[in-house]
Amino acid sequence: MRLDDLAMDNCLKCSLCNAVCPVLAVHPLYPGPKRLGPELERLRREGLSTDTEWVEYCLGCHRCDLVCPHQVNVSEMIARAKATHRKPLVRGLRDWWFARPGLLGKLTTILPALSNFALSMKPARFLMSKLMLIVPQRKFPSYTRPDLRAPVMTGKELERVVFFPGCFIRYNRPDLGRVVIDLLERNGLAAEVASTECCGVPAMANGDAAAARAAARANVKALAHHVDSGLRIVTACSSCGHMLKTGFSGVLQDDKEFAGAAQKIANNTFDLAELLMAQSDAGKLNIDFQNTNLRLAYHAPCHQRSQGIGRPWYHLLRLIPGVTVEDLDAGCCGMSGTYGFKQEKYTVSMEIGKELFSSIGAARPEMVATECATCQMQIEHGTTFKAIHPAEILLQAYDERCSG
Amino acid sequence: MGTNSYDVVVVGAALSGLCAAGAAAQRNRKVALVATGPGSFVNGPGWLRAQEILRASAAPELREAIAFYCELARLAGCPFAGDLSTARYLPTVLGDFQSVALAPLSLWKAEPRDGISTAIVGVRGLSIFDENFMAERLTERARMMSSGCTYTARQVPLSREMGVPVTTLRVAELFDRDHGFRAELIDALRTAASGFERILVPGMLGMNSSAAQIAEFQRELGCPMGEIPTLPPSIPGLRIFHRLESYLHQIGVELYRGFPVDKVVIHDGLCTGLRVASPGHPLHLRCESAVLATGRRTANPLGGEFAGCDQQMRPLTSTGSVIARNLFIAGPLPHTDGANHGNVLHILTGYRAGNLAASTRGNHAAR
Numbered sequence: 001m002r003l004d005d006l007a008m009d010n011c012l013k014c015s016l017c018n019a020v021c022p023v024l025a026v027h028p029l030y031p032g033p034k035r036l037g038p039e040l041e042r043l044r045r046e047g048l049s050t051d052t053e054w055v056e057y058c059l060g061c062h063r064c065d066l067v068c069p070h071q072v073n074v075s076e077m078i079a080r081a082k083a084t085h086r087k088p089l090v091r092g093l094r095d096w097w098f099a100r101p102g103l104l105g106k107l108t109t110i111l112p113a114l115s116n117f118a119l120s121m122k123p124a125r126f127l128m129s130k131l132m133l134i135v136p137q138r139k140f141p142s143y144t145r146p147d148l149r150a151p152v153m154t155g156k157e158l159e160r161v162v163f164f165p166g167c168f169i170r171y172n173r174p175d176l177g178r179v180v181i182d183l184l185e186r187n188g189l190a191a192e193v194a195s196t197e198c199c200g201v202p203a204m205a206n207g208d209a210a211a212a213r214a215a216a217r218a219n220v221k222a223l224a225h226h227v228d229s230g231l232r233i234v235t236a237c238s239s240c241g242h243m244l245k246t247g248f249s250g251v252l253q254d255d256k257e258f259a260g261a262a263q264k265i266a267n268n269t270f271d272l273a274e275l276l277m278a279q280s281d282a283g284k285l286n287i288d289f290q291n292t293n294l295r296l297a298y299h300a301p302c303h304q305r306s307q308g309i310g311r312p313w314y315h316l317l318r319l320i321p322g323v324t325v326e327d328l329d330a331g332c333c334g335m336s337g338t339y340g341f342k343q344e345k346y347t348v349s350m351e352i353g354k355e356l357f358s359s360i361g362a363a364r365p366e367m368v369a370t371e372c373a374t375c376q377m378q379i380e381h382g383t384t385f386k387a388i389h390p391a392e393i394l395l396q397a398y399d400e401r402c403s404g
Numbered sequence: 405m406g407t408n409s410y411d412v413v414v415v416g417a418a419l420s421g422l423c424a425a426g427a428a429a430q431r432n433r434k435v436a437l438v439a440t441g442p443g444s445f446v447n448g449p450g451w452l453r454a455q456e457i458l459r460a461s462a463a464p465e466l467r468e469a470i471a472f473y474c475e476l477a478r479l480a481g482c483p484f485a486g487d488l489s490t491a492r493y494l495p496t497v498l499g500d501f502q503s504v505a506l507a508p509l510s511l512w513k514a515e516p517r518d519g520i521s522t523a524i525v526g527v528r529g530l531s532i533f534d535e536n537f538m539a540e541r542l543t544e545r546a547r548m549m550s551s552g553c554t555y556t557a558r559q560v561p562l563s564r565e566m567g568v569p570v571t572t573l574r575v576a577e578l579f580d581r582d583h584g585f586r587a588e589l590i591d592a593l594r595t596a597a598s599g600f601e602r603i604l605v606p607g608m609l610g611m612n613s614s615a616a617q618i619a620e621f622q623r624e625l626g627c628p629m630g631e632i633p634t635l636p637p638s639i640p641g642l643r644i645f646h647r648l649e650s651y652l653h654q655i656g657v658e659l660y661r662g663f664p665v666d667k668v669v670i671h672d673g674l675c676t677g678l679r680v681a682s683p684g685h686p687l688h689l690r691c692e693s694a695v696l697a698t699g700r701r702t703a704n705p706l707g708g709e710f711a712g713c714d715q716q717m718r719p720l721t722s723t724g725s726v727i728a729r730n731l732f733i734a735g736p737l738p739h740t741d742g743a744n745h746g747n748v749l750h751i752l753t754g755y756r757a758g759n760l761a762a763s764t765r766g767n768h769a770a771r
Contacts, residue, residue, distance in 0.1 A: 015637045016441055018573055019611065025577045028567040066662030069441035245684030266684040277407050308663040308682030315407055329653065355581070 008045075008077075010070035011038035017064035017074050022332040023057050026351040030057055033064040036081065037074035044081060055081045057345065059336040059352075060205050061302035062242075076250065083209035091342075094132045098338035099208035102198035102215075105171030108143040116142045133343040138381060141172045141373070148177045148193045158190035161275070162226045162233045164219075166240040167198050168373040176389055180236045180272060183395045187276060188284050191234065196222045199243040200251065201303075205337055209251075216251045217258055219244075224261040227268045236272045236391060238372045239337065242303035244269040271304070272391060273312035273371070289320040289397040296325045296393070297365035299356060299379065301372035302332050313371060313390045320397040325369070330359035335378035350382060357382040369393055409690040410436045410658070412761045413678055415665045415705070416697035418443020419747050420735035420754035422648045423469075424695040425657050426476045427758025436689055437652060438660040438680055443699060443735075445747055446641040449607070449633035451507035452484075454491035456748035469755040470748075474506070480651035481614030482644050485512035493549065495604065497533060497634050499541025501549070508640055509615050514604050514630030516546050516553035523600040524632070525593060528561040531569035532634050533606040535559060556600070560592035575608040576639045590625050597627040607633040607640040614647065660687070665705050668694070668731065675728040678705070693730035693761040697754060700736045713738045717757050730764045732757035 017033040018024055024032045031054050040050045055078055064074040087095065097104060108115035118124050119140040129136040148165060161184065169177040177193070184191045200215030223233060235241035248262035255262075270278065279285045298314050317325045334352030339345050360368055360383050368379050368387040376387040412428040414421050417439035425437045452470070460466050467488060474484045486492065486506035492515045493501035501516070516522075524542070526535035539557040546553045564585065567574055578585040597603045609618050609631060622629045633640045653659055660680060667679035667686075675694050680687040696719070698704055711722040717734070719727040734757035735750050 014444075014447060015573065016446070018571075019637055019642060025581065028565045028574060067441045069444070071440060071664065242683075269684050280407060305662065307684070308660070308680060308687060310408065310658065310660055310687065312407070329650075 007070075007072045008038050008041055011068075011072045011074075012070065013039075014069070016067045016069065017072075020063045020067045022061060022063065022334065022352045023059060023348060027057070027348055030054060033058070033074045033078065037064065037077040038072055040081065041077045050081075051085055053085070055085050056087070056207070057348065058082065059302070059332060059334070059339060060201075061332045061336065062306035063302065063332065066305060079204055079207075082207035085207055087207075090131070090133055091344075094134065094342070095206040095338075096208065097132075098341070099203040099206040099211045100198065101167040101171075101202050105143065105167050109145055109171050112143045112145055129343060134341050135343050135346040137346065138341055138377070141168070141377065143171055144174055146170050147174045148181075156188075158185065158188055160231055161189045161191050162194045162223065162231050163191040164194050164196055164199070164223070164233055164235045164240055164244065164269075166235065166237040167202075168237060173373070176236070176392065179389075179391050179395050180234075183272070183276075183391055184234065186286050186395075186398060187279050188286075189234075189275070189279070194222055194226065194233070199237075199240040200247060201239040201243045202337055204243075204247065204251075205339065212247070213251050213255075216248045216262065217255075220248055220252065220258050220261050220265060223265050227261075227264050231268075232275065233265065233269045234272055234275050235269060236371065236389070238271065238301040238303040238307070241269060241271045242306050245307060271307060271309060271312065273316055274307075274309045276316055277312045286398070287319055290399070291322045292320050292393075292397045293322045294320075294324075294393070295364075295366045296323060297328050297360055297363040297368045297385075298325050298390070299328050299330070299333065299360075299368055299370040299375060299387075301370055301375045302336075304371060313369065316394060317369060317390055320394070323393075323397070326363045326365065328356065328359050328363065330356040332356075333375045333378040333382075335374040337374050340374070340378060349378070353378055353382045360385055408688060410434050411692045412436075412695065412758070413438065413689050413691040414695045414697060414758070414761075415439070415678065416443065416699060416735065417441070417645070417649065418697060418699060418735055419445050419473075419750035420757070421695070421697035422645075422652065423473060423476065423751050423754030424697055424732075424734050424758030424761065425652050426648070427472065427755050428695075428762040429652065429655050429657050431759070431762040433762045435652075435656070436658045436660060436691075438663075438665055438678065438689070440662060440664050442642070442645040442649075443750070445750065446645045447636035447638055448641050448747075449507070449511060449638055450641040450644040450747070451494065451502075451504045451511055451633075452486075452747050452751075454503040454505045456746040457488055457505045459745070460748045460752055463752055465756060466748075466752060469752045470506070472755050473751045476648065476651070477508075477644065480647040481616065482508050482647045483615050485509050495538070495542055495632050497538065497606075497632060499538045499545065501542075501545055508644065510609065510618050510629075510631040511607070511633060511640055512630070513628065514632055516542075516549075516551045517602070518552040520553060520601045521599075522553060522555050523558045523597060523603045524555050525558045525560055525596045525603050525605050527570060527575065527606065527608075528559055529566060529568070529570040530575070530606060531571060533572070533632075538632070555604075558596040558603075560596050562592065563588065572606055572608040572634050572639050573611075573637065575606075576611045576642075579608065579610040580612050586621060590621065593625055593629075594627070597625070600627070602628040602630070604630045604632050607631040607638060609639070611639055611642050612646045612650075613643060660689070663687075665698075668696070668705050668728070670728045670731075673726065673729055675731040693732070693764040695732045695734055695754075695757045695761050696737065697734040697750075697757070698737060700739065704737060717753065717760060730761070732760050734758075
């Protein structure tokens with residue numbers, strides 16, 4: 001018997017998952033994780049038709065999983081139901097693209113300037129909202145030609161690690177990728193950039209099981225030999241990290257060829273901050289920070305919380321002299337990757353974000369630090385505050401004296 | 405430096421774990437609290453029954469422990485009323501009274517009062533709260549107890565889309581988030597309250613609200629008001645959990661939420677750390693001492709080796725030897741009798757274990 005078969009019976013219907021669900025808090029008609037997860041799962045297992053559009057409204061934030069006293073994998077059950085849900089044609093088409101940010105990135109970065117121009121044009125955005133049901137209010141991130149520098153061998157004795165950049169860093173922010181590599185190097189780690197595909201989180205979120213499996217297989221193929229030779233994998237995007245740690249092994253658990261390798265990858269994947277903290281515990285963290293006067297608010301992305309690694313970024317940022325950090329702990333931002341771009345879900349997305357927006361307003365920081373790219377987009381969309389990846393702040397703190 | 409190193413690591417967020425973490429943190433220890441969700445006390449009202457107090461009355465630290473808990477709850481914004489030596493009757497959704505020694509203020513205010521005309525105000529469409537049934541039963545029960553309190557049922561409609569059925573969870577969420585909803589609720593309750601000296605409402609006044617926020621609500625309403633807890637999840641119970649958890653966070657307790665401890669690392673009779681079953685690879689928390697407050701029904705990370713504990717709350721093997729000198733057991737884990745020892749046992753053992761852990765140095769003492 002598989003673990004999740006047991007997990008369904010572990011649901012005692014205590015409704016704590018409903019108490020923490022961000023969607024249920026803002027949408028009175030949403031049936032909630034308890035109903036969409038373990039309750040309907042019983043009927044689904046019996047082959048009864050329980051298809052409902054509501055499964056599309058699950059953010060995949062995993063807050064239900066984290067609060068469950070009996071470790072029921074509520075959101076995984078909903079994700080599986082999502083994968084069998086039949087969508088209307090236009091939304092199906094839109095979600096096919098949303099499930100493939102890697103493909104989108106490859107195409108747009110052939111001529112990045114043209115793509116950015118087209119994506120920012122009012123008439124194009126209007127057409128996208130009409131034809132693709134993508135909200136015109138949101139800005140698309142701009143695309144850049146992929147330019148992830150190979151590691152600079154400075155002659156120092158560096159331990160090798162593998163950097164899994166993910167689509168956002170690869171196609172939108174290769175400069176952030178270089179920040180990550182630089183940060184690792186200053187802490188005794190030489191990062192090699194993995195030639196990997198999209199991690200597959202967008203595919204799962206958009207109910208595209210085949211694309212998620214294809215992404216997981218391709219990535220396992222690309223990463224397996226690295227972990228076999230004893231290297232650790234590092235991610236700087238919390239959703240990629242979450243996927244590498246749980247998703248590959250979840251998606252491929254029945255795949256004889258890949259299940260073992262997927263598990264090995266999960267065991268050897270580290271979030272960037274988690275890895276830096278491990279360096280710190282080994283006495284290898286470079287704490288040569290310059291005094292940096294900065295008041296920060298930190299937002300922990302849902303997929304950071306679901307990795308169960310504590311709050312490494314919060315503690316790292318606090319090591320910089322002069323920096324004050326407030327941990328907002330104000331719930332989910334509501335963006336959930338492509339979710340916030342969808343016309344029919346935009347209002348829900350913004351309503352969920354309200355609590356975070358108002359807590360940022362109350363903290364009045366100089367900027368918000370959060371490692372998830374779409375959390376950053378949502379914060380900048382819903383408030384007047386700038387949101388950046390904490391790695392940028394950390395790297396800058398090494399150089400503060402030179403630049404200031 | 406060691407980021408995942410703590411003086412005290414507490415496992416479990418029932419009242420025992422929360423009290424242990426609070427007690428250790430108040431003694432300036434660096435504390436971590438690891439938990440997969442709250443303890444099952446959130447399914448209940450969160451009050452302390454007189455019977456539980458009686459059962460624990462032999463414990464020398466009872467008075468001290470309850471005083472500690474009341475202070476912790478007060479600091480967290482959910483003050484308790486009552487004391488150890490008196491008992492009041494508080495109404496339940498089943499139209500009965502329970503004998504309670506201490507309760508959160510909003511529940512305490514629902515005690516029967518002689519000659520006070522009380523309306524029990526339900527919300528239209530709300531599940532598990534039947535004001536007619538309760539008013540009839542409570543009036544009858546009050547008469548049997550020779551109390552002159554009478555109850556009348558009233559119901560208020562709410563205009564917003566509330567879902568079907570309406571749950572106290574939904575009302576509480578709106579209460580917390582939406583100022584406009586609170587204003588609407590006040591208007592509706594005020595109409596229902598006219599002609600009465602007091603109203604009792606279902607426990608629904610916010611999952612995160614402080615006593616001050618509830619008092620402010622009552623001031624605007626202009627009528628004395630009490631809450632009757634519903635099941636489950638009980639909003640007053642959840643409120644205590646949320647307030648205590650966020651207070652602990654605020655005083656520096658590091659919260660590890662979502663994953664269970666699957667191993668207690670023990671070397672030479674000392675617990676050196678705990679292994680958290682995080683996805684991918686486990687998270688190791690090092691500690692000087694630890695408190696296990698995992699409860700009886702959840703997995704006990706000590707496994708079959710554990711067979712009870714000694715006077716100092718240290719775990720014992722079946723042959724009576726101490727498993728680890730710096731490891732303490734709180735909550736109902738050692739009680740195999742199946743009885744419900746309730747919130748008082750949690751508070752008492754949590755407080756003791758937290759203090760014992762705070763004054764114990766493990767093998768890193770030379771650090």
